[in-house]
Amino acid sequence: MSALVLSVLLSLVSAFAYAGGAIVQERVAETSGSTYAPLRRPAWWGAGCLNGLGALLHVIALAYGPLSLVQPLGALTIVVALPMAALFVGRRAGSTAWRGAIMATVGLAGLLALTGTPSEQSLDGTERLLVGLITAGGVVVLMTSARAAHRHPVVRAVLLAVAAGGAFGMASVFTKSVAVDWSGSPLAQLPSLLAIAGLATTGMLLSQASYRGAGLAAPLATATVVNPVVAAAVGITLFGETFRHGTIGTVLALGCGVVAAGGLILLTTERIGRDRRESTAHVVARHPSAPASPVVPVSPVVPDSPAALDGMPSQPKPPHDDERSSYENVRS
Structure with missing residues (x-):
């Protein structure tokens, strides 16, 4: 087996591992009361293992194949996750979600394919500190915005997914810097290693929270x-x-970015529309319209009629003026 074929197979298996981890995370988010870290759920730990396996296979694939091939294949996670979710957990995606997923995948694959060969430069200590502070500030802002948008689950999920993707991306940046500057002594790279661990953990927790109430496609694609x-x-x-x-x-890369962004917008609007339909159906189910009751005409009750006197206490009828005068004459 050639190195190129091996890198392709490893990339495909990595995409399936990432997709499986995302599906498990989404199911845990739907059935767990914990938002960020349901530590008592074995399934959540299983999702973490699947994500770790995907990352390991992706790194090994990069060792055997070119970056321009392996990175676009990693984008297949979005497309692979939709049929896997339908097959294993019965969550089918609509046509809009499929179009959005394919657009996001094609745009991302084109963007990665146009990325040039990685350089051997690295970040010095000051640049790493600055990048780390900017990343932490951005994550905090996105988390605060997501908390403010708690009444809109899809918007909240997309904001958290952006924060998760940013944390994972910056973890890759620090990993590259460590790999370039590695001298065989872990202590020399200890701050960067701690930053990688912190960013990876943050990305894992934020991605877990992003699946709560928003489904699978939109947070995963984002x-x-x-x-x-x-x-x-x-x-x-x-x-x-x-x-x-x-x-x-550069122009083509910008176009690919627009296509990927359009796919994310389709995924987001599709989920928002579905949530609105489900909310409307839920309201109708809880408060069904009462059928109009027939109006029964009520006939006026005539006091002198026998039917009106049945079951009614008899009361003395006030005498008429003529009867009163006759009564007084007789009495006199």
Whole structure:
């Protein structure tokens, strides 16, 4: 088996592992009271193992194959997750969700394919501290915004997924810096290693929270697209990386970014529309419209009629004026 074929197979298995982990996370989010870390749920730990396996296989695939091939194949996680969710947990995606997932995957794959060859530059101590502080501030802002949007589950989920993707992307940036500067002594890279662990854990917890009440497709697609985009943006601005084919490649990359963003918008609007329909159906089920009761005409009760006197206490009838005068004459 050639190294290229092996890298493709490893990338595909990695995509399936990532998709399986996302499906398990989404199911745990739907059935667990904990938002970020349901530590008592064995399934959540299983999802973490699947995500770790996906990351390990992705790294090994990069060792055997070119970055321009392995990275786009990693974007297949979005498309793979939809049929897997329908097969294993019975969660079928609509046509809009499929179009959005395919658009996001194609846009991301094109963007990654146009990314130039990674450079051997690294971040120094000051740059790492600055990037870490900016990342932490961005994550806090997104988490605060998501908390403010708690009445809109899909918007909240997308904000958390953006934060998760950003954390994962910055973990990749720190990993690259450690790999370039590695001298065989872990103590020399201890701050960066701690930053990688913290960013990876933060991304895992935020991705778990993003699935709560928002389904699978929109949060997964958002995190999958934001992750490499953030890493590529840092690579271009700080590592001196560029897109392939010069100006034309840059324009094509921007077009791919627009396509990916359009796919994310489709996924988000599809989920919002579904939530509105389900909410309307729930309200109708809880408060069904009462059928109009027939109006029964009520006939006026005539006091002198025998039917009106049945079952009614008899009361003395006030005498008429003529009868009163006759009575007085007789009495006199």
